[in-house]
Amino acid sequence: SNILVRDEGVKGVVVHLSAPAFHEIRIEGRRVVAGGGASLGRVVTTSVRYGLAGLESLIAIPGTIGGALHGNAGAQGGDIGQWTRSVTIFSTDGQADQRDRDELQFSYRRSNLDDLAIVEAEFELEEDDPRELVRRMQKNWIVKKSAQPLGHQCAGCVFKNPSGAAAAELIEAAGLKGTRIGGAMVSERHAGFIVADSDCTASDVLRLIHFVRDQVRERMGVELQLEIEIW
Ligand SMILES: Cc1cc2nc3c(=O)[nH]c(=O)nc-3n(C[C@H](O)[C@H](O)[C@H](O)COP(=O)(O)OP(=O)(O)OC[C@H]3O[C@@H](n4cnc5c(N)ncnc54)[C@H](O)[C@@H]3O)c2cc1C
Structure with missing residues (x-):
């Protein structure tokens, strides 16, 4: 949802994290662990359902956890980077590596995650009243959707x-x-x-x-x- 592919196509291999393992979302106390191919929207709604606050401003941003981390997706004053605790990447030389908070850099629509594939990420969120959180998420959704082009x-x-x-x-x-x-x-x-x-x-x-x-x-x-x- 953030790429324009030229009419000639891409000279190279495009990796799509389609296997179910890359779409999993787990809740571990105040932590949410999500696969790199999981939908950002589903991670937001799952967190909210478990009374975990932080990601609700990102509702209505299309795409995946991997794409959101690569470009530090954000809206309404919040971004994904501020809640990220660690990220597991897979590099072009075939190695898996975990990057912890102190190795991660996020700024406006940028991160230092330029690796081949972000395969998993862990977010540390804050406990909050689920009903209040749902209300906040719905409000954010309405505000965002009202500003996005419809049906195009x-x-x-x-x-x-x-x-x-x-x-x-x-x-x-x-x-x-x-x-x-x-x-x-x-x-x-x-x-x-x-x-x-x-x-x-x-x-x-x-x-x-x-x-x-x-x-x-x-x-x-x-x-x-x-x-x-x-x-
Ligand atoms: C209607 C609409 C509204 C939007 N609103 C917002 C908004 O409010 N805020 C905002 O920040 N963005 C917004 N976006 C842009 C877009 O949704 C985000 O940038 C999103 O996070 C991109 O995720 P994606 O999975 O679609 O990534 P893609 O577009 O597929 O890829 C973007 C980049 O991330 C890399 N990437 C993707 N997945 C991985 C992975 N697993 N591992 C490594 N690299 C990866 C790609 O190689 C590419 O460089 C909007 C887009 C649309 C269409």
Whole structure:
């Protein structure tokens, strides 16, 4: 949910953690252990059901635990990194290795987890009233969903927020909401997203990304940096 794959495809091997073992979620006291392929949404709802607080601001972020850790996914003031206790990775030389808290670095949409595969992670959460937690999670879900494009194909927000500003607000202020190239369009609902028609190509999206970046630089004087990855 954070990658744009070029029309030519990927030259190389793409690893998909589809085996059930990579989707497991276990609760051990205040700790949640989840496989790298587990859905982030399911980890959030499971934690909340067990009265464990911390991850509920991440509800409605699509994707997996591995993807969330790689890019330190976050929303509404929280991010996954702040609750992460350890991560098990598998490297290109075939070794498994556990990284503990003091070896992990997380910042805005970045981490130092650039290994071949994140296969498991452990989160240490805080006990809270499950009913209050469900209420908070539902509120977060409504706030997030109301700002996301509905019924469209899209990746996440295309650009990072520059310091002190929101990328979506800059794009909107530059008059670019609804701008279209081929089958790609800047979302009318949230200018941070590019939505794709069924006949859209990756090259349409790339051309629109360059156009938006150029226009925001010219009209607003800000150089936007990509948040999504282009493969
Ligand atoms: C509608 C919508 C809303 C979104 N809202 C938010 C938001 O509020 N906040 C936010 O932070 N993001 C948001 N995103 C972006 C996206 O959901 C997150 O970045 C998500 O964490 C990506 O996870 P993924 O599993 O889809 O990773 P992918 O997109 O598949 O991969 C992203 C990167 O992570 C790496 N990666 C993935 N899995 C692993 C693994 N197991 N081991 C090692 N590396 C791995 C990939 O190689 C790639 O480099 C949104 C996206 C959409 C479509």
